[in-house]
Amino acid sequence: MALTADFDLLVAGGGAAGIAAAVAAAQAGARVCLVEQHGFLGGAATASSVLTHCGFFDQTRTQVVRGVGQQVLDRLASRDLYQTETFASTGNTVVLLDLETTKSVYDDLVAEAGVTLLLHSRLSGATVEDGRLVAVTVDHRGGREVLTARSFVDCSGDGALLAAADAAVHVSPVSERQASTLVMRVGGVDESADISADALSRAVQDYQAATGVELGRDGGTAVRMPLSREVMLLLADEYRDVLDVAELTAAETGARRQAWHYLRAFQRGLPGWEHSFLAATGPQIGIRESRRLVGRDTVTAEDVSTGRRRPDDGVARCGWPMEDHATPGVTVYGGIKDKGWYHIPHGALVSATIDNLWAAGRLVSSDNRAYASLRVMGTAFATGHAAGIAALLHARTGRHDYAPVREALVAQGALI
Secondary structure (H helix, E strand, C coil), rough: CCCCCEEEEECCCCCCHHHHHHHHEEECCEEEEEECCCCCCCCCCHCCCCCCEECCCCCCCCCCCHHHHHHHHHHHHHHHCCCCCCCCCCCCCCCCCCHHHHHHHHHHHHHHHHCEEEECCCEEEEEEEECCCEEEEEEEEEEEEEEEEEEECCCCCCCHHHHHHHCCEEEEHHHCCCCCEEEEECCCCCCEEEEEEHHHHHHHHHHHHHHCCCCCCCCCCCCCCCCEEEEEEEEEEEECCCCCCCHHHHHHHHHHHHHHHHHHHHHCCCCCCCCCCCEEECCCCCCCCEEECCCCCECCCHHHHHCCCCCCCCCEEECCCEEECCCCCEEECCCCCHCCCCEEEHHEECCCCCCCCECCCCCCCHHHHHHHCCHHHHHHHHHHHHHHHHHHHHHHHCCCHHHHHHHHHHHHCCCC
């Protein structure tokens, strides 16, 4: 099939941010194309089994993200699969997901919005003229397409469109980047088994002492999944340059080796884990950080810690604290004032160098500490929603004007 239509909006990446951007714009009457490299939507949730949406709630358990994100929650609830869990150790509340239900919900949401969806399609080039992005090149199994649009949103996580368009990006030194983590899903764990952080830590320490195997982390997140009752574990960290193919390959294979050691540690060290088995990893490692946008504005750590409210140009809320995985074996938290939320401004979603290019999700313009807060998937629904509406209004008017963006977001049920 050859695509010849000119779109109002093209969105790269079908994770939380991309789904929100595409659906919001389509529901506002736009012709939208959503390009995704995998055969399914969901981004890290489905490609890396990160089956917890963090960021829908602040640490007071107040919901801070609605809009398109709420449409997802409502569809989960309609299937009796809307479930949250609050971790006593951090006070953070997450939405638990079932893998196949999540894929199905996203398929339905995007289709019913009227989005043109291209799966198994990888962005391979971009055409920029006079400071504006005019087309992208997409490769798939059947060949190559050149797609044109009036506005573009990069929600690819790794900034594939930003890089292709030679837009200004920030790339932290590898030593300062967030770890990548291979998610493990373990079956056969008794319902009565201890999955607390303290129990996992003791088992790993005992295993290391008995075997001499050094593992990078002795504690991490463990949560029981709905439906499958598998235990999802975030333990196998890798600190490598994911923009270097050799380094990324080493991260994938190294993390898989770690996963088997963690499984053995729990099988031998924790009651109720004796008959457990490694049901799945990934399938790909969960990447927390690579490129991100250089925007017209930047979210700072001070914005996060003070809970800065921006009544004029704030277009999305974030209530997830700074959760920094840059130090091996340690997660460093930094709170938000009153355990509440802060605003992400319009300018942090807009490219500083390409007039009609936006970015959302973990690409939002931010400093390193703020990035440790706003990168999560619940917040990505909010920033994707905002970017999709902002890009659409720019496609219609040619102007960067945050007041009508805020009005349109409110009309679509977003919390700003």
